[in-house]
Amino acid sequence: MKITGIKAWQIDLPLKEGRYSWSNGNFVEIFDTTVVAVETDEGVTGYAECCPLGSAYLPAYARGVRSGIREIAPALIGLDPTNLGAINRAMDSALRGHAYVKAPLDIACWDILGKAAGQPLYTLLGGAAQEQIALYRAISQEAPEVMARKIAGYRAEGYTKFQLKVGGDADEDIARIRACRNILEPSDVLVADANTGWTRAEAARVVAAVADLDVYIEQPCPTYEESLSVRRRTARPFVLDEVIEGPQMLARALADDAMDVINLKISKVGGLTKARLMRDMCVASGTLMTIEDTWGGDIVTAAIAHLALSTPAEFCFSATDFNSYGTRDIADGAPKRVDGFMTACDRPGLGVTPMIDGFGDPDICFS
Structure with a gap:
């Protein structure tokens, strides 16, 4: 061929x-x-x-x-x-x-x-390792009460994992985290994702102020070294995303005990070939993953679903259904969210037909 x-x-x-x-x-x-x-x-x-x-x-x-x-x-x-x-x-x-x-x-x-x-791609990526994939919902950065209200709405749709967009003013971010944690059930997962937006001093203030809450801290600062410094200042579980750009950086972060979870974005690392390698490195080291991408529609969501479905559930922290955020369908057969979960289809390849x-x-x- x-x-x-x-x-x-x-x-x-x-x-x-x-x-x-x-x-x-x-x-x-x-x-x-x-x-x-x-x-x-x-x-x-x-x-x-x-x-x-x-x-x-x-x-x-x-x-x-x-x-x-x-x-x-x-x-x-x-x-x-x-x-x-x-x-x-x-x-x-x-x-x-x-x-x-x-x-x-x-x-x-x-x-x-x-x-x-x-064969469906999940078979070629290691075989089905779970029946369905738990999804998270990203909550766009707004006033604390608006974000809390949106979380309540999405929780009613079946989501139990939420990624809160922070990384703005430290005082307002503390209020955002508290307002959103307060409306959740104890079993719900809340991630405060700064998307590199805090200085080290701001991050230190925030993690100290929310030390009593059940919240994950994600990618607080622009660099790996700054984020690692914050990691060492807090007992909150820690997520790295933007600075984990490929297998070599992942190996360094694993050696440094720099995080508990990574966000594995398929396009950021170059596609499924390298994403599968990094997935297997995480499984071997006992590191959890949110399997996702930078953004996309039906076809991106299908690729996420196949990689996530072939990842053991205990290491698949969450995944993303980007096609539920948009107003336009671009492929038939794409995964669809059902009560906060999705799965990959059994058709060969990605299993989708672009329109x-x-x-x-x-x-x-x-x-």
């Missing part, structure tokens, strides 16, 4: 709530996602999606996905898409870094591999 063509479409994903806000005044109202198709000489096409969280979150941006694909695509024409090692080596040779650009190409090749093998007829002409077309 050989790759004969690569196409990509730009698609807007509006939000049901109108705006998603996080630390340092950042927000997005319409997400810019890229859907990729990798075509083969045997008539099997693989699909994937990549959707950065704006341009001020990670070293990634939506137009960069498409620019990077233009750089990499010629190097993949003629290669066997089921040889994932060769595909990733070719991408790394064609473009240094820019893991998020390579992610949809890697995932589309996994989709082809699953279709060629007649290409509604995408218009592709922005990128290589053959």
Whole structure:
């Protein structure tokens, strides 16, 4: 089997709530996602999606996905898409870094591999390790009482895990955490995610002020070293996200006992090939994971579901159903939330069929 063509479409994903806000005044109202198709000489096409969280979150941006694909695509024409090692080596040779650009190409090749093998991706990623995946709900940064009210609403929909967007004024963040913890049941999970938004001094104040609460502290500061300093000042369980950019950084963090949980974002680390490696490193070390991505729609949600379903439940802290945040469907057969849980489908590959007829002409077309 050989790759004969690569196409990509730009698609807007509006939000049901109108705006998603996080630390340092950042927000997005319409997400810019890229859907990729990798075509083969045997008539099997693989699909994937990549959707950065704006341009001020990670070293990634939506137009960069498409620019990077233009750089990499010629190097993949003629290669066997089921040889994932060769595909990733070719991408790394064609473009240094820019893991998020390579992610949809890697995932589309996994989709082809699953279709060629007649197996769902969760089988190829290790086999089903749980029946359903517990989801968390991200709560956009607003006034404390508004965030608490939204948590109550989402809890009524079946969610029991909540990621609170903090990383603003320390006093207001303390109020946000307290207001939201107060309306939850003891068994509910609350994560205070600063998204790198605090200085070390601000983070020290916040973790001291909420020391009596059952709350996880996530990614308080911009750097690994600052966050590790905060980790050593608090007994609260600790989550790292933005600074865990790949297997090497994960190995360092595991050696430093830098966290209890990581957020494993598939596109941030370059696709399912590297995400599976990092997942297995976490399982071997007893480290929990939230399995997710930067953002996306139906196709991103499907990739999350397959990796999460193949992860033992005791190490799968939570996952994300991004397609429930938006107003637009872009693929048939995608996972759907049921009472705070989702699962992956049993069809070969990702198991989704993109609604290409509604995408218009592709922005990128290589053959």
